[in-house]
Amino acid sequence: MEADLVVQTIKKSARELFRHYGYNKTSVNQLAKHANIAKATFYKHFASKELILHAVLMDYIRENVQDILDKNVREKDLSTFLANTILRVSRVTYTVCNEFVGWEFIRESANAQEYLKTLSEDLEFLLLSTFIQNETIAQTVSEERLTFLIKCSKNIVFSFAFTAVTDADVRKNFISFQKEMLPYLVEATLL
Incomplete structure (x- = not known):
């Protein structure tokens, strides 16, 4: 259950940041920070920014x-x-x-x-x-x-x-x- 919550949090952060800054100008570091997770946690759920x-x-x-x-x-x-x-x-x-x-x-x-x-x-x-x-x-x-x-x-x-x-x-x-x-x-x- 917790993994689903993390995925939803990452998606929500990505939606907000991609809309605000664009895909190209948003880094994985920014995504992780905005989702309040470690960069390794991001990569545990998504292998890439793409x-x-x-x-x-x-x-x-x-x-x-x-x-x-x-x-x-x-x-x-x-x-x-x-x-x-x-x-x-x-x-x-x-x-x-x-x-x-x-x-x-x-x-x-x-x-x-x-x-x-x-x-x-x-x-x-x-x-x-x-x-x-x-x-x-x-x-x-x-x-x-x-x-x-x-x-x-x-x-x-x-x-x-x-x-x-x-x-x-x-x-x-x-x-x-x-x-x-x-x-x-x-x-x-x-x-």
Whole structure:
């Protein structure tokens, strides 16, 4: 039980420090000090700073995905539900990367890009398994087609996140994605 409390304390400290200083500017020493634990205790639970980042981001994304799904349950039809869910999850993913890591660091660091690939794959798995657990979706859409929708959407969103220079560019890209691309991806998924 105590180990769970330590892990939760480390995660809470990491969330706060990553949001305040960014991932790159937060050290393991700062994380341990903020969590009021020894550095060795940190490493007992997380082998690296990257692993705590991953745990924090996935917890945050999981909570938000569930919240998004709970709110979207009342959508009029399956295509609207899928489009709105993909769009909202994409926004959450972009926001969490921006808040906790920082896109400048991600664009410039090979390690961050490799990490982002892992995060992207875990997000894909999370979304796919969540969609498959929905009885209506599971009966209507094949896993292969859901994978197509998630992979395409994810790749589009990450590509404009890497190429956008300003927040205004990101907003324009999300609007373009929502109006010009996502409806066709959903339509192709439901064929």
